[in-house]
Amino acid sequence: MLQYYAKEFFAPIIVSPELSADGTKISIYIVVDGTPDTKKADLTLNIYNWSSADWNPVKVYTNNQTKLEENKSFIAYQVTVADALSGSGRKEDFFLTTTLEVANKPIAPENFLFFTYVRYSGYPETSVKISGITLVDNQTAEITLVADRFALFVWLDLNELKGTFSKNGFHMLKPTTKVTFRSKFPVDLRALQKITVTWLKKNYS
Known part of the structure; x- marks a missing residue:
């Protein structure tokens, strides 16, 4: 499995979501290795509920025209867990994904954040x-x-x-x-x- 992930974590641009140590804040980092081909991109944060029957995110945050800084790791977006979930339930029932796009085309691999270990989450029985x-x-x-x-x-x-x-x-x-x-x-x-x-x-x- 590692060989498939390697091409993603060695990508020139990656998006890395992080949950604070106290579990109250989500920070979205963008890591740029070298000089990017574009100066700005659209960052999207999708919040999903594990039990969702329609496969759609329950909430979407967008930060259009996010500035990309060469050879730098920086926080591009922050939101509290309370605001992200808006009282919708336990954080264990949710997970999030991040995308970074230009003209609706990805320039970084999709990334994920689980609010707890998968075994303690609402991860469903699936096939x-x-x-x-x-x-x-x-x-x-x-x-x-x-x-x-x-x-x-x-x-x-x-x-x-x-x-x-x-x-x-x-x-x-x-x-x-x-x-x-x-x-x-x-x-x-x-x-x-x-x-x-x-x-x-x-x-x-």
Whole structure:
């Protein structure tokens, strides 16, 4: 899983949400390594409830035209936990994501903040399945995954196939997602049926 995360935490720009030691304040840091291609970007903070049935955030904060400072780590946004949740329930029932975009295109990896250990949170019982595999060419395929609730650390296993995925060990925050599989060798649909999926189960979190 580490090899998939490495390309994200070594990205030239990352967004890092942090919960204060006393658990009362959320600080959103932006870390810029080098000179960014753009001077400003749109920062979004999405608050989700684990039990949400419609997959939509319960609250969204935006900080449009956030200034990006070269070779610097800085606080771009702060909000109290009380304001973020607005009395909606226990903080253990929520989690948040951050995005940084220019013209609706991401310039930094999406990041996450859980208000407590997952085992003590409202993380739901969920199920993830491979609903379809489509050949793009004889070395590339598109895999469609479906989930019935939020799912963490979704992992596709090659099971002796040779190749890589466009992403892996990811969180599903939508009912469907697509992953691209690439191989240096010819593959067919029968061989691709070896791919299996797993995810973090509630009783193992």
